[in-house]
Amino acid sequence: MTEAVSRNRQSYWRRILGDTLVRWGARLGLVWVALLALVAVFAPFLASSIPLLVSQQGEISSPVLNYLTPLDVVLLCLFFTLLILWFLPMGLGKKLLILLGIGLLCGLAAMKWIEPPRLIIYEQYRVAESAGAYDWVLKAPIPWSPTDYLRDFGDTGLERPLDDEQRAHWFGTEQNGADVLSRMIHASRIALGIGFVATGIAMLLGVIIGGLMGYFSGVVDMIGMRLVEIFEAVPTLFLLLTFVAFFGRSLYIMMVIIGITSWPGYARYVRAEFLRLRKQDFVQAAVASGLPLGSILFRHMLPNGMGPVLVAASFGVASAILAEATLSFLGLGLVGDPSWGEMLNQAVQSSSFNWWMAAFPGGAIFMTVFAYNLIGEALRDAIDPYLGRAS
């Protein structure tokens, strides 16, 4: 009895979060995503041909720091800000604002001051090391950079996982001799970034359009639904293909396009929720007290109608990652930067079938998509326990 009462006192969101987290599927999914995020943030320290620390005649220096790109620095800054903010007692909105501000500041500062050398000669450190120039060297756990083709060894090419005792490539190498695991680690950024940003854009558009549709109903709803129908009939993959083929291959364009083409689903959910909520007393009270539209929509109605949107968002992240992988697989992905889909494509391009080139990047895509789907499923069961597995 007391338990039931205290349960009711919890806020809606806390309860949903708690109900989600008791499910092992959600836990596993979250663990994987968190691991991926860590790997993505610390990628330059995890997989790099450049030593982390070297001691040269008693003088300790860290060469890897010289090679950090602005993006690396921004990600690190954001990560540590997030870590600090997590423990500070503060409202969620304030935290988000601070995070955004620091992100922007870091971005500007990094763009201005950080200039990694254009030409990176990976061999120089290996050569210097074998020549005995250093007292000791601390290398990254995976001592290969994603675009380090190991030209100094001379015999590089395809290698099975753990084929060579001296040069341990955990997941083997691709045709040019670059380490597959290192490429995967650096590609995790693309997968995570595209998932979050594309879904964020889609969610923003969907919530605004769907919210207006549901709140006003009538003519606005009619027009909005036609818009939704048009966008749903657009063959998304094909539009993406066209966009990417005609407008250079940029990660940002991909994010925006995936976002723009996938908002109708969110709009539908928000519309349905808002149609249900608009005549309820608390909304009427908010209207009667003369609150501005933005406040009614986003402060009062949205938190009560956000459940289905979050479920859809979780699945949406998964499908955005899949969309990027598909594009890269079809040979329309980014140039230069490895991505999981592009690595799968590489596996097909080579004359012989090398299972490690397909299985590991493909497995990473699968694991990530599966993790998001598990989280989405658990969220849905928590929000709507009526049809869940536990009866």
Place this chain on the structure above:
Amino acid sequence: MATYLLRRLLLMIPTLLGITLVVFVVMAASPGGISAQSLVEGQNLDPEAKKEIEAYYNKLYGLNDPPYMQYLRWLNNASPIGFVFDEENQIAGFSFTKGSDLGRSFRYGRPVLDLLGERVPITILLNVLSIPLVYILALLVGVRAATERGRSFDVSSGVIMLALWSVPTMLAGVLMIGFFANDQYWHWFPTAGLSDRQALDMPFMPHWANLGDIGLLFLSIAVFLSLYLYLARLSDLRLRAGLFALTGLGLGLAMVDGLSEQSQGLMLWILLPAVFALCSGWFATTEYDLMRVLGFALAGLVVGVLVAIYVMQGVWLRGYLVDRIWHLVLPVLCLSYGGFAGLAKLTRTSVLENLMADYARTARAKGLSDHVVLWRHVFRNSLLPLITVAASLLPSLLAGSVIVESIFSIEGMGKLAVEAVQTRDRELVLSITLIGGVLTLIGYLIADILYAIADPRVSYD
């Protein structure tokens, strides 16, 4: 109903306009865009010839005109009614019978309609084969999961379906083609295309050199099929599981034996048969009779055919039909597993919703058996949401066929689409967008009509 249909058909027009306009704007606004220069680019010609060809292209495709004129011209050509032009490109009149002309492809230099006429049927063949497979299997699994809610079948099938749903088509395709259509591993299936070149000259049905072999084939299949069907019905759980695990072990050993020398290893000799044996043993313990019988029948068929092939001496000609099926196995599998997993989850939800509805409780309360309640009352009502999903399944299958066709080198519409955008073939890109949009919208329309037929409560008037 008729007015509704008319309204829907009319509403399709602005949608199609919108889609093609978006795609055209993307093409026209892109850096470089579509111009005669971009078509001639890369060809090693002297400047004068280049100019000549550019002028020719400009005249042929009207690439000199401002973009909106290009779009309007394309629209006018593509729509079945519109203006007709005379020799000097002046409007000669308005015609209702001019028919639609999708133009000529830049790259192939052929009418787009011909190209699509070759390619679309192949994509449709793939999809038509996948959809029934998807639905039958999904219903089998989904209905059972709903009735077993919370028990082991529900939980395990739920996780397996979610995992299957998350496997990217690229990964499945690449692994399938890598392991089952490759000389390095098992070369069971062809690597590319929909038929061998020789198969085009073969008779439709397979032929054998001597009649005994046919008899042998049928005999072997019949013997093993009935043996396994008998096994499936065995009530002794342990015996059943053990015997089926033995089959798995045998198949696994046969698979490793079929490998080339350098890819065999001790680990593989142990691991693969063990995994096979465990999986088949686990499968045999399921209490779901229908699924078990189907699985055992499949195993019987495979073993029967394998034994027959092993014993048969004579030469045989596989014929067009078997060749086509042989080519289709991997692509269809690859195309359908995702849809199957998604649909199975949906079926479960839908059946469960209906099982808990008041009318199902009433039916049970009046003394009907669970079987009758499920199949007579609940099942039919649960089909309704599945009809709606059929509409959205079609676009996703079309998108899936882009990947599948690229992996398996099938000359269908999906592959054409990728080639078209890669070579910036304006007419082809626009036409494929149009066809894709039309197919999607017709899918939605058919789903709505079916919905009205299946559910008398729904009326569109």
